Amino acid sequence: MxxxxxxxxxxxxxxxxxxxxxxxxxxxxxxxxxxxxxxxxxxxxxxxxxxxxxxxxxxxxxxxxxxxxxxxxxxxxxxxxxxxxxxxxxxxxxxxxxxxxxxxxxxxxxxxxxxxxxxxxxxxxxxxxxxxxxxxxxxxxxxxxxxxxxxxxxxxxxxxxxxxxxxxxxxxxxxxxxxxxxxxxxxxxxxxxxxxxxxxxSYKQAHAEDFVALQAEPAFAAIFSDVAPLVTFVGENKIHLRRACVIRQKGHYLDAQFMQRLRDNFQKCGLNLVFGQDGKLVATPETCADIVRALLDHRLSSIFSEQNYDVPDATAVA
Known part of the structure; x- marks a missing residue:
């Protein structure tokens, strides 16, 4: 499980x-x-x-x-x-x-x-x-x-x-x-x-517009030292745009406790992330894929095998 x-x-x-x-x-x-x-x-x-x-x-x-x-x-x-x-x-x-x-x-x-x-x-x-x-x-x-x-x-x-x-x-x-x-x-x-x-x-166009709106959110921009590398990473890629829209829908970046747990546990979960001394995410070409994965909450850990897994979509279980 x-x-x-x-x-x-x-x-x-x-x-x-x-x-x-x-x-x-x-x-x-x-x-x-x-x-x-x-x-x-x-x-x-x-x-x-x-x-x-x-x-x-x-x-x-x-x-x-x-x-x-x-x-x-x-x-x-x-x-x-x-x-x-x-x-x-x-x-x-x-x-x-x-x-x-x-x-x-x-x-x-x-x-x-x-x-x-x-x-x-x-x-x-x-x-x-x-x-x-x-x-x-x-x-x-x-x-x-x-x-x-x-x-x-x-x-x-x-x-x-x-x-x-x-x-x-x-x-x-x-x-x-x-x-x-x-x-x-x-x-x-x-x-x-x-x-x-x-x-x-033209649903991709809707995704692109939603991503622009996400970038403009002060709360989203505030978790990064510089959000520009992530914007470049997403670009016009339709899969990345979909994922960015889901990040906005889930809103984990708005949850201070979620972000603190991410800082505390990202290495244990095998995520390639970099945090600055101010606690903000440092986006680079090498870390952007795992930033997206983390903000989607798609890196999961099994308590049985002690392995980490990525899933295409996830929802909390009772």
Missing amino acids: LEGVGERLLDTVPLPQSLANFDIHNSTVSVWLFKKSIAPGGAPRFTGRRVDTDEELDNALKVALAQARDSIQDVTPYTLLAAAQDGIALRIDALETHADAITAQMADPLAEKKVRSLKEVQNTKFYVVKLTHGDSAIYAVRSTDNSWQSRQVRSAISVIFKDEQLGLNEEPAFSISRHVDFFIAGEDIIMLSKPSFEKVL
Whole structure:
């Protein structure tokens, strides 16, 4: 047993009824292509257009989305350090994201929003399959691959296999995956690919802004002789940014007793830290990784093996 803290168990919750009970096979399909830019201030700006699809593609999409939903065995709450795994999806409240900026564009499929040219298809960043049944709708979101990028089209010759030979395919071809990055269903986002969710909805930008806010906190800056080396270490690395956000959420740096115990016990726990005579952390390229580890409270000690362990996420046990 780990001393005082145990490795976090998955707190699974049921698949939301808005997704679990949705009648996919009897729904109506519409496909929307989205391009994305970043507005002043860092918020994502989405431009969506509806593209016509034939019945054969619609049926294939419904089968693929039903399989994606059926593959979800458990759902666990989204945290910055959690990871979606085979059969385990992550859930976050849609209101915490920019998802409404996507779904709002699909609420009224006006004629002028319809795709009219190849240019409007190329360089699509992600597409959304909207399924509607009665008064309900769900949305399946997927990032595009290189086949949607105009640069890729210019640098490759499109071919098709037919009659036991390869031939030139003069029609533009795009790939639609059978997989889903995340579903938007009512007030829930259920993600099967956490990196794609964060990329599409600019969650990394939110992490970066949170880290800037953390640096500006006098209580955080006060534990360092100079916080600049830690800022350089975190940089734009999405994993480090997530961890910095969790440091702010946990707030151990605000606890004087926690910080004193860290000074007293860091060597026993095998942490590479340096404290100045004033008791402040001295951040260096060599110590920054363990500073993050310590402020996350991720260095744990076993009273049985007397070994130290690092864990990806942790919560106190009763």
